[in-house]
Amino acid sequence: MNPWEATFRTQSWGRYPAEHVVRFVARTFGQAPDRAAVRLLDLGSGPGASTWFMAREGFSVSAIDGSPTAIAQLGERLAAEHLVADARVGDLATLPWPDATFDGVVDNAALYCNPLATCHRILEEVHRVLKPGGALLSANFTERTWGYGLGQMVERNGFADVGEGPLAHKGFALFFDRPIVDALYARFADRAVERLAWTLDREQHEIEMWIVQARKASR
Numbered sequence: 001m002n003p004w005e006a007t008f009r010t011q012s013w014g015r016y017p018a019e020h021v022v023r024f025v026a027r028t029f030g031q032a033p034d035r036a037a038v039r040l041l042d043l044g045s046g047p048g049a050s051t052w053f054m055a056r057e058g059f060s061v062s063a064i065d066g067s068p069t070a071i072a073q074l075g076e077r078l079a080a081e082h083l084v085a086d087a088r089v090g091d092l093a094t095l096p097w098p099d100a101t102f103d104g105v106v107d108n109a110a111l112y113c114n115p116l117a118t119c120h121r122i123l124e125e126v127h128r129v130l131k132p133g134g135a136l137l138s139a140n141f142t143e144r145t146w147g148y149g150l151g152q153m154v155e156r157n158g159f160a161d162v163g164e165g166p167l168a169h170k171g172f173a174l175f176f177d178r179p180i181v182d183a184l185y186a187r188f189a190d191r192a193v194e195r196l197a198w199t200l201d202r203e204q205h206e207i208e209m210w211i212v213q214a215r216k217a218s219r
Contacts, residue, residue, distance in 0.1 A: 017053040020196065020211050021108050024137040025054060028104060035059050041102045043126065044092055044110020048074030048085070054106075055083040062086040062102070064095065093121040100131045107138040109209070111184075112167075112174045115158055119174065119184055127187055130216040136188060138212045141167065142195065143175040146205035166207060181210050188214035 025040070032038045035058035042051040045063035047070050054061045055078060063085055065071055071089050078085055090096055092110065105126050111119045126136060143157055147165025151173070154160050158174045167173040176184075178193075185191055190213075197208040 017049045018108055021050050028135050039102045041105045043107040046070045050106050051085050055085050064088050064090045095125040095129050097129050099128050101129045104135045112140040133218040134216045136214045139209050140176050142208040143177045144208045148175045185214055189217040190215045
């Protein structure tokens, strides 16, 4: 079984959106005169905390995840609150939407579950489905995150069977260093790269994420 499918079946996961997602959506789209006309994609949605938030805010939201359980949980949550989203089970590297569909895409720690070559394909798809001028938020773990190097190395910065930390027992994990970040998002314009870090267990362990905001160049 896919380790994330097992996680979603056995754990309560991701009920509320991350602060950087809320900030990105509010600052980028909050002043839209007609929020229903703004189309947003939650990439690797899991049970859909970001989807739920964006739908509650009145945007037209789509979501995709590889886990049928996660998408089913998302559907149940939306139905219980009389919210609507186009939520699909699918492959992030083959997005099922036409070119230039979305005004914005949110990736809150979805890319890191994939090998680097697949991350490049996923971002090519993200670029394709964004409208010209469309905005991207992408947040993924740095190589300074607890768990780096504690599994079986599959590729540079990529490990299977990470034994400790927030990514433990969840299959493959790619930890991003700055050269990876610069290469992955090179096609996008107006790139802004920040780092977000916090500690656990009385500062014994550190979690750090790259927070990347960028846009598809306008025609």
